[in-house]
Amino acid sequence: MRRNIVAGNWKMNxxxxxxxxxxxxxxxxxxDISIKNVEIILCPPFPFLEMTTDYAQESNFSVGAQNxxxxxxxxxxxxxxxxMLQSIDVEYCIIGHSERRKYFKETDEILxxxxxxxxxxxxxxxxxxxxxxxxxxxxxxxxxVKTQLETALFKxxxxxxxxxxxxxxxxxxxxxxxxxxxxxxxxxxAYIRSLIIEKYGKETAKNTSILYGGSCNAKNxxxxxxxxxxxxxxIGGASLIAEDFLKIIQSF
Ligand code: 13P
Numbered sequence: 554m555r556r557n558i559v560a561g562n563w564k565m566n567x568x569x570x571x572x573x574x575x576x577x578x579x580x581x582x583x584x585d586i587s588i589k590n591v592e593i594i595l596c597p598p599f600p601f602l603e604m605t606t607d608y609a610q611e612s613n614f615s616v617g618a619q620n621x622x623x624x625x626x627x628x629x630x631x632x633x634x635x636x637m638l639q640s641i642d643v644e645y646c647i648i649g650h651s652e653r654r655k656y657f658k659e660t661d662e663i664l665x666x667x668x669x670x671x672x673x674x675x676x677x678x679x680x681x682x683x684x685x686x687x688x689x690x691x692x693x694x695x696x697x698v699k700t701q702l703e704t705a706l707f708k709x710x711x712x713x714x715x716x717x718x719x720x721x722x723x724x725x726x727x728x729x730x731x732x733x734x735x736x737x738x739x740x741x742x743a744y745i746r747s748l749i750i751e752k753y754g755k756e757t758a759k760n761t762s763i764l765y766g767g768s769c770n771a772k773n774x775x776x777x778x779x780x781x782x783x784x785x786x787x788i789g790g791a792s793l794i795a796e797d798f799l800k801i802i803q804s805f
Contacts, residue, residue: 555760557778558718558785559802560594560617560679561792562647562766572601578795580612583802588613591785591805594645594679595792599633606642617645617679620653623666639674646671647787649681649705651724661704668706672713679718679787680706681766682745686725694723695744702745707752714753719745719763720787726767728789735776738765742782771800778804 567575576595583593596617597605606616622632638646648667653659668678682701684694698721706717721741726733733741742763749758765777766787777783785805791797 555762555784557591557805558594558762558764559591559798559804560596560645560647560720560764560785560787561798562619562650562787562789563595563597563793564619564652564789565598566793567597567601569601569604572597573604575793575795576601576605576608579614579798580608582795582799583613586799586803588802589805591802593802596645596647602638602643603641609642615644616642617647618643618676619647619650621646621648621667621671621676623663623670625670635670635674635676638671638676643676645677645679645718647679647681647720649701651681651683651722651727661701664705665708668709668717669713672709672716677716677718679720679764681720681722681787683722683724683767689723689725694741698741698745699748702748711753711757714749715757715760717761719761720766721745721763722766722787724767728768730768732768732770732773732777733765735780738777738783739780742780746782769801771797771804774801774804 593614594617595614596619609616618638621635626634649664671678682698684697688694688697723733746758762784764785764787765783769786769788770791
């Protein structure tokens with residue numbers, strides 16, 4: 554079901570104590586603000602997930618992981634399975650972040666497997682897509698995103714696809730302070746929705762949440778979220794500061 558979402562991707566930041574402090578600040582902050590029609594998701598690093606799901610029982614947010622193995626179980630040293638995440642009440646998982654595509658060679662084919670693993674365990678994938686700067690400059694950004702969606706996600710059956718959350722994250726906007734303009738975000742989100750209409754039909758497209766990510770902050774969130782096809786944000790840097798993250802949540 555389409556809903557407004559603000560998700561914080563902490564990436565590889567914070568120690569245990571710092572994570573504890575940040576979750577505490579966010580929880581207390583959430584008690585003090587009125588939250589209008591928005592789901593909040595915290596995606597801390599793996600070692601802090603269980604602490605975060607414990608907090609979530611008493612607070613108004615859900616918990617997501619930042620990655621999952623494409624394997625089910627067994628001799629895969631260092632991997633974390635979807636079943637493990639499920640067993641500590643993780644409800645969402647980011648897959649296909651551009652940093653994982655770039656540094657860990659994650660391909661769209663692997664992402665299909667990861668999405669399937671997660672869905673089997675009742676965890677909702679937050680699928681990231683987005684073009685690099687030279688691809689946009691060459692006018693190829695629509696094609697890039699189309700290929701990412703078609704290769705990784707459009708392999709899913711309609712029932713499974715209907716559970717997915719999509720995050721459009723232009724790579725040139727991530728961590729750079731350069732945000733996509735409101736028009737650029739809306740244009741790409743509307744395009745993504747049109748691709749979903751073609752593949753899965755109007756009803757599914759209408760019900761799919763499409764988030765924007767890339768230097769989204771307390772100042773620009775309101776304008777970005779005001780677009781009809783922007784259903785919230787996947788926030789990096791600004792999700793590490795409780796005050797900023799809470800302001801973004803209040804941008805709806
Ligand atoms: P920034 O908000 O730091 O640009 O990061 C966005 C992002 O990559 C979220 O997944």
